Amino acid sequence: MSELSVEHLLGIKYLKPNDIDVIFKTADHFKEVINRPIKKVPSLRDITIANLFFENSTRTKLSFELAEKRLSADVINFSANQSSVKKGETLIDTVNNILAMKVDIVVMRHGNVGAGVFLSKHVNAKIINAGDGTHEHPTQALLDSYSIREKLGTVKGKRIVIIGDVLHSRVALSNIFALQLQGAEVKVCGPTTLIPKYISSLGVQVETNLKKALEWCDVANVLRVQHERMDIKYFPSTREYTQLFGINQEILDSLGKKIVIMHPGPINRGVEISSDVADSNDSIILNQVENGVAVRMAVIYLLAQQIKR
Amino acid sequence: MSRKTLLNSKDIEIILHRLACELIENHHDFSNTVLIGLQPRGSYLARRLAELLKKEYHIKNLELGLLDITFYRDDFRRKDTPLAAETSEMNFLIEDKKVVLIDDVLFSGRSIRAALSAIQSYGRPENIELLVLIDRRFSRHLPIQPNYKGRQVDAINEERVLVTWKETHKKDAVFIKLK
Numbered sequence: 001m002s003e004l005s006v007e008h009l010l011g012i013k014y015l016k017p018n019d020i021d022v023i024f025k026t027a028d029h030f031k032e033v034i035n036r037p038i039k040k041v042p043s044l045r046d047i048t049i050a051n052l053f054f055e056n057s058t059r060t061k062l063s064f065e066l067a068e069k070r071l072s073a074d075v076i077n078f079s080a081n082q083s084s085v086k087k088g089e090t091l092i093d094t095v096n097n098i099l100a101m102k103v104d105i106v107v108m109r110h111g112n113v114g115a116g117v118f119l120s121k122h123v124n125a126k127i128i129n130a131g132d133g134t135h136e137h138p139t140q141a142l143l144d145s146y147s148i149r150e151k152l153g154t155v156k157g158k159r160i161v162i163i164g165d166v167l168h169s170r171v172a173l174s175n176i177f178a179l180q181l182q183g184a185e186v187k188v189c190g191p192t193t194l195i196p197k198y199i200s201s202l203g204v205q206v207e208t209n210l211k212k213a214l215e216w217c218d219v220a221n222v223l224r225v226q227h228e229r230m231d232i233k234y235f236p237s238t239r240e241y242t243q244l245f246g247i248n249q250e251i252l253d254s255l256g257k258k259i260v261i262m263h264p265g266p267i268n269r270g271v272e273i274s275s276d277v278a279d280s281n282d283s284i285i286l287n288q289v290e291n292g293v294a295v296r297m298a299v300i301y302l303l304a305q306q307i308k309r
Numbered sequence: 310m311s312r313k314t315l316l317n318s319k320d321i322e323i324i325l326h327r328l329a330c331e332l333i334e335n336h337h338d339f340s341n342t343v344l345i346g347l348q349p350r351g352s353y354l355a356r357r358l359a360e361l362l363k364k365e366y367h368i369k370n371l372e373l374g375l376l377d378i379t380f381y382r383d384d385f386r387r388k389d390t391p392l393a394a395e396t397s398e399m400n401f402l403i404e405d406k407k408v409v410l411i412d413d414v415l416f417s418g419r420s421i422r423a424a425l426s427a428i429q430s431y432g433r434p435e436n437i438e439l440l441v442l443i444d445r446r447f448s449r450h451l452p453i454q455p456n457y458k459g460r461q462v463d464a465i466n467e468e469r470v471l472v473t474w475k476e477t478h479k480k481d482a483v484f485i486k487l488k
Contacts, residue, residue, distance in 0.1 A: 026394060
């Protein structure tokens, strides 16, 4: 099968294992494309894509825009802080006004959980969720798994620990779904205040000792401490957080084995990860960024394929 | 479903030798020439020709690439079945090179049109030629003709020309069958 079972990419939880396979195989081809002297294919010449970012983003927005342009789609960008949203327009009105300009695919980041699902029920376009609140960020999870697959050959059977601010992280939730779908084992590690209570219901074990977590795993996916989402104090001080949960070369050297280090970015250098680790050979942080373009090209291509003319 | 054999393995072997000789006539030692098979079906022919040129005709340093044209096709979103891509294996640039595109059957010419667009991503070649095993000459949608051809076939549109290779189907043969 070379088709997706879903009509939109709203979250990893709606995907089947075969969907991930199809996306990764297609991404392999696009990875070859983006390493050519001319990194562009004409497939989506007659498709228009709107990137609607109601929340700030640098990497994801650039990555999506580049993926769209490399597929030759027409792209329009929208950021909430310079728009009529501030004048009180509703989400459906905003999007329908954009769709009136004949847009086929909407890539949306929104602060509210479920914004993508809501939109998919009310507007006539393909929706790709680029992050909805603290819920899901499916393309990030896909590119994370794709990067693990590239580095270790497969995701199945691997042990991945997600470290840090799991509570506020859509990356963590999408990653848990994606990794389990592919047969990996997942643990989370962080201050108990930043581990959601429901986490065990997802079949994920909690480890509060960083050293033990690292000794167990093949891959450590280090999350950013999301200060901007913390309305109360979740840990006494950044210094204490770094001492207990920060990844540095010293703790990695003490493991007696190599593990793969990932980070979805942006990095707080010296907080959740030290600079020498982030820039080391065990870190695949920049591979994640490169793979992000290929994976997003694959998702957009596969969804666009369903749009009949 | 009736089918008749157009070429058997002996016929194909003779044709491959002739095509190899025609290529040598124009490209000498292949120092500035690259062969590019179109994925998936043209790759078998391209690999076979490259092997023949190396072993029987002692051509050294022959460069062979396999090109997938899926993302350049003009029927994206026009078909009910999805277009699934194959791997491209192009480990060289074609800037100022002579390119020989290789496919098994030339029918509408649309694949070749797509290949001509795809190949631009790897540089500006000196020229591009086309080699096909079977040329279905009355079925073209575009003004595209082969430079080298194995056999010309005047099949009607309801007929299908099917090439099998021993790598995948145990024997080399070309069949013609009613759709």
